[in-house]
Amino acid sequence: MAVLKEIEEEIKDSLATSRRSFVTTMFAISGAIVGGLLALPLFRFTTFPLKKVESEGDWSDVGPAADFAALTAPVAKTITVERRDAWQTASSQTAVYVLPAKDGVLKILSPVCPHLGCSVQWQDAQNKFVCPCHSGSFAMDGQRLGGPPPRSMDALESKVENGTLKVRYRYFRQLVNTQEPMA
């Protein structure tokens, strides 16, 4: 009697298992078919951040290019830098130096000292840039003259579009001999 009951239980068990497996199989097969049909768009959707898009937000307006045509000494200009993080932007104000035009081309320097990052200041009286922190000094075109900074001041990429001078603001690694942009 007991044996019969045991066998009965076993049969029931195996039936229950097969029913469970059936559900799993259904889920797996339907999931695989749907996943297969939508694979390409799903892949594109997920890997979107790998696409390198050059956003307009990288460029900041400095001012009308004509304003800088007659410069005789570097001037500091405050620009608004928009940093785009997917669907957010954070904007911050920062200063850049616009140099007097050389052969009609305007050059823009970052005021961040390549030594430890203080804001380098233009000293009209001395006709050179001087860093207030450790007295690093630079010529009017940003060439290193002396002091602890390991390299010249960092030039920033710039362009003139529709008469407006634009700059792409970047930070560079400090304390190294060559200009290395930071992501």
Next chain:
Amino acid sequence: MSTPITPEPKEGHHFIERADAWLDARTGIDSILHESLDEPIHGGARWAYVFGSGLLFLFMSQVITGVFLTFYYVPSADHAHTVVSYMVKVVSSGSFIRSIHAYGSSGIIIVLCLHVGQTILYGSYKGKRELLWLSGCILMALMLGMSFTGYLLPWDEKAYFATAVGTNLIAEVPWIGPLLQKLVRGGDQMGTLTISRFFVLHVFILPGMLIAFIVGHVFFFRKAGAAGPINEDPIEPKLPSVPFYPRQVLMDAAFAVVLIGILAVIAKMIPMDLGPSANPADTHFLPRPEWYYRPAFQWLKYLSGRWSLVGGIIMPAILALVFAAVPFLDRKLERRPWKRPITVGAFLLFLVCYTGLGFASYHDDYSDPAMAAQMHKQDADSQAFMNSPFIPETAGGGTPANVASADPIVVKGHALFQSQSCNSCHGEDATGTAAAPALTGVGAKYSEAQLEALLHAPNIKMTAGGMQPVALEAKDLEALSTYLRQLH
């Protein structure tokens, strides 16, 4: 003496056969597939049976697209709309995947109606299938809950207002109504907690319950067996049977491909629109639910005062109970629809009324010129929003605005903080960097005079960290310390 080793099972020569034997020895997949595919279908394979598996396919499509959508989605009232518009306007295939997901819910409702209709017409709920039917009823309710909670998540105008109206209904429930409404909304008003709650329901709780009940539903279906055509005995099948595979499997698969195909074509041709961000202050907006809730919406318009309780809560509740009780009420084994006029008639009557109410709702909206104008304006607004470029959200950054409206001496102090390069080490807005600590809260530590003294002649600890003495005139030093002392 060595133990005899069981010889390896004889394997086929073909690669696929060998791979199959390898896998089967480790998973038992052959017997599982065998079980799944040899399910007997009495009376043969039919197109009428494809709706159940069609629902499973659509559900899987919702799960897969839904999981991918959460790669970008943020459930918060101040970001939800921006992220959805980012997905739709910027991310590759974003609009397509969102459309498949959004139209998928409509697809599920349609196929659900066909599935229920087929079950009622064929009397397939008869013969020890009460639990199968009940689990189906719960699945239907869960599915309606899914579409209701999902509708809010983009947080555009129509989502916001439709949900505001929908959750207002909850307050009609006797006794606990207002409390229940507050619980669902996470407050008296719709807000960022509402979106969190709907998100959790839509993404964790309801899908979890759906999967559990789908498992139960399929389990009960397998136990009872397919009911077969209308002339079949639902308990002891007599018609000759054919296995589920290949004919029924192929029909189900073909239906699945057609369903996904239709969704894909619609998603590509008419992308699901996204309206402008929800503006709770907009008093002109005419809230309208998704089309399948339109009849219920119209029905509520006819009710007022105490009738809204009877018609809005009690009647639908009774209707739902009667519907769930169908296999208990209609117990005869007769399955031919023309011999069961009450059940089939009641179902058809309900369908006619529900469809009629739906048409009445659209008719009302577009026959009144003022109303029609507003409806067209709402459509035009969301079209215009869809066509406008994506505008990123401005992150945090409260401080500049604070400074701008502050005391002039603080503004001056802030300017000095920057021009003296204090910000290079102490960070913009003095929030600190790796090079130097934050200066927020110094006002609590030092008096005006102490702070000025420290700035003028930093202590040893400060100079060791690279701090330079601040050489400023008394007035400027005062401005700088005032600026620092107000930081918090």
